[in-house]
Structure formats: C-alpha cells, structure tokens
C-alpha cells in the first residue's frame with residue numbers, strides 16, 4: 001500500500017487531499033515569502049485519527065509538517081518538499097465551558113474568534129487577542145506561544161494553557177487535560193509544548209484558562225513626539241490605571257501606509273511622529289479615568305478617545321491594519337523582536353542605519369507592543385536581501401540584550417540566528433529534548449533548531 005492509501009484508510013479518502021490545485025492552497029505562508037511542495041494534505045478529525053496519520057508517516061519515513069490557520073509569520077506553517085502536511089482544520093470541538101473553574105477544553109483547530117464567541121456569551125473571555133483572530137487556531141497559538149495585544153494584563157498563550165493532548169512523533173498520545181491550577185508532580189510537559197513550534201508533537205486538544213469578560217471599555221489613540229515619550233507615557237498609564245489592557249505603538253509612516261491601503265481618514269488634524277493606542281477594560285466604563293490620566297500626561301500631543309464599540313474598532317483599525325497594509329505593499333522581511341524597555345528608544349533610533357547598510361533601497365515600517373519592548377520590524381523592498389537584513393537587525397537587537405523573537409517564534413526564518421538569543425547549553429538541552437521525543441526528525445523538519 002502507498003502512504004496515501006494508508007492515510008485514506010485511517011481518516012477517509014476525502015480527507016487526504018492530493019489534487020495539486022487544492023494542495024497548493026496550503027503551500028504558501030501568509031506573507032508570500034515561504035512555500036514548499038507537500039506530497040498530500042491529511043485532515044484528521046480527532047486525536048485517534050491524528051495518531052494514525054503520525055504512525056503512517058513514521059512507518060513510511062516521510063516527514064510530517066503541521067498547519068493550523070497558516071497565519072504564522074516565520075515560515076514554519078508551510079510544508080517541506082515531499083512531506084505530508086497535517087492540517088488541524090477539522091479538530092474543532094468545543095467542550096461545554098467549565099464556568100465554575102473558568103476553563104474550557106477545545107480542539108486545536110478552533111479559531112480564536114470561534115472560541116471568543118463561545119465563551120463571551122457566558123461572561124468569559126480569552127486572555128490573548130490579536131488581528132488574525134478569524135483564522136489563527138488555538139493549537140497554532142500555543143505552538144508559537146502567541147502574545148498579542150493583551151500580554152500586559154494576561155501574559156502570553158503559555159500563561160493561558162492549563163492542559164494539553166498531543167500526539168508524539170511515534171504516535172503516542174499524551175493527554176493531560178484536568179486543568180488543576182495547582183499540580184506540582186514533576187516536569188511541566190504541558191508548558192513544554194508551548195512555543196515548541198510543532199517540533200515535539202501535534203497538539204490535538206487544549207485546556208485553557210479564561211478571564212472575565214470586561215464590558216466597560218475605552219480606547220485612546222495618543223499622538224506623542226517619539227519612542228521615548230511613548231515609553232514614558234505607557235509607564236505612567238500602567239501605574240495610574242489598573243484597568244490598562246493594551247499599549248500599542250506605531251509611527252507616522254506606518255499610519256500613512258495603513259491609511260493609503262485601508263482608505264482610512266486621518267485621526268488628527270496634524271501629523272505626528274509616533275502614536276500610542278491604549279485600551280482600558282473593567283466592569284464599569286473607564287472613559288473618565290482614562291481621560292483624566294491623559295489630561296495630566298505631559299507626553300500627550302493630541303488624543304482621541306472612544307467608548308462605543310464602533311469608535312473603539314475605528315481606532316484599533318489604525319493599529320491592526322498594519323500587517324495587511326504591509327503585505328499589500330509587497331513581500332516583507334518580517335522580524336519580530338524584543339528589547340529591554342529602557343533600550344527601546346535607542347534600538348528604534350539605530351535600526352534604520354543598520355538596515356540601510358544591508359539593503360540601501362529598503363523601506364522600514366516599525367510598530368509593536370510597547371510595554372513588552374516588542375517591535376515588529378517590517379522591511380519592504382528587501383526580500384532579495386533577506387539574510388543580510390535579518391542578520392543586521394537581529395545582531396543589533398542582541399547587542400541591546402534583546403530577543404530575536406518576541407512572539408512569532410523562530411520558525412524557518414530565524415533558525416540560523418538562534419544562538420543570538422539562546423546559549424550553547426540551552427540549545428544543547430533543546431536538541432536533547434527534540435532527539436528524545438522525535439529521534440528521526442519526523443515533525444516539522446527545518447523549524448526552530450539550527451542544523
């Protein structure tokens with residue numbers, strides 16, 4: 001029997017996709033920069049079927065690549081040539097919400113937006129949120145330890161994760177879904193899979209912590225002079241406003257691009273060098289206290305505040321449309337990095353010159369999550385100089401004591417630079433874990449660990 005026949009027997013022939021035009025829709029990443037040619041796509045419906053797919057690939061010695069919503073931005077969600085691509089699109093069960101514990105168990109293929117809809121009607125919410133919500137899956141979010149817009153308040157995806165069910169490279173199923181908040185019984189096998197980028201196992205189900213749904217919300221878009229002013233402003237807001245949930249940063253050139261591509265009006269009468277978008281959330285309306293704090297903040301050059309849903313979404317559009325606007329302008333070299341907050345302004349100032357040396361004609365669009373020192377360095381008109389640009393940016397970031405990946409992961413895009421953020425000993429430890437769990441390198445080859 002061929003591998004395709006084995007897979008068809010395990011999960012049904014209609015869920016083994018071999019038609020080239022259909023398979024092609026799984027083969028290129030969101031940015032258009034990374035692609036690979038899969039042998040076929042397998043779409044299991046549950047953990048048992050997932051284990052059967054993994055076992056069939058292991059027996060045939062064919063690599064297996066894992067894809068959720070394919071919104072990942074480091075080239076790790078597309079297949080390597082000749083691999084089987086396992087799509088989690090059918091792992092979409094949502095168990096009844098445990099409102100007493102404020103927890104839920106869901107299939108890895110559930111999108112963030114679907115989960116939000118399911119829990120919000122019960123007065124609960126998901127602690128992580130970002131613009132890809134309609135497509136990204138909770139499995140992909142855990143596999144990349146996604147961050148997003150609420151890390152300031154609730155932490156990254158790892159902090160939401162209480163349990164996991166996963167299929168290891170030999171087809172073994174590990175299921176730990178009790179969700180006990182206190183459970184000190186040895187190595188944290190659940191957390192180990194967060195940020196593992198599909199290299200240690202296929203996550204099939206997750207148990208997630210939920211947070212209260214806070215209906216009182218206010219969003220402010222604040223114009224500031226520069227990065228240093230943005231950092232000072234956020235520091236002050238954090239101290240004064242316990243309801244602070246998000247603090248996002250973007251600049252005049254990013255705003256201009258977003259306005260051009262999304263057709264949005266100018267937020268202020270005048271242009272300003274930098275903008276901070278903040279959101280406060282609590283049970284009652286936080287608008288008055290946000291206005292009061294902004295009125296006293298010396299960094300504010302101009303500000304507009306919205307409390308109603310439509311107004312809040314209109315302000316968020318200036319920030320959340322950056323990724324799409326950049327894609328509409330070309331294929332970017334995308335580098336998601338973090339630097340210690342006290343060094344953020346210096347790093348932002350140093351980036352243009354470093355990039356210009358690597359790619360003189362490049363166009364830099366910067367934005368990010370200011371409280372975590374998380375910069376999204378998007379470099380347009382430089383894709384043919386991707387390696388030189390990545391090297392320049394990542395070395396600069398490392399020189400400030402930063403991380404080469406704040407939230408998107410290492411993937412295939414940054415694998416050669418892992419040693420800038422992790423010691424030799426740590427990389428050896430990671431390699432030992434990989435070798436113990438996947439000795440034949442079946443899962444997501446070429447992702448995360450350098451050769």
Ligand code: FAD
Pocket residue numbers: 030065066067068069070071072073076077088108109129130131132135136137138139140141142143144145146147148149197198199201202203204323324407408444447
């Ligand atoms: P994919 O892209 O399909 O896969 C990502 C990685 O996870 C791959 O390595 C894949 O092999 C692995 N994987 C997927 N599912 C599983 C599974 N079930 N088991 C094991 N491995 C798996 N990220 C942030 O952190 N913060 C943001 O604010 C943010 N905003 C974004 C905005 C936009 C518009 C876009 C396009 C992306 C954004 N991202 C952001 C990137 C982010 O990594 C992804 O959106 C999300 O975490 C990936 O989910 P996915 O289901 O699309 O995974």
Ligand code: 2HG
Pocket residue numbers: 130131148320322323334335336368376377378
């Ligand atoms: C965001 O914060 C995402 O919007 C995407 O992490 C970042 O497009 C990017 O570089």
Ligand code: ZN
Pocket residue numbers: 148368369376407
């Ligand atoms: Zn981000």
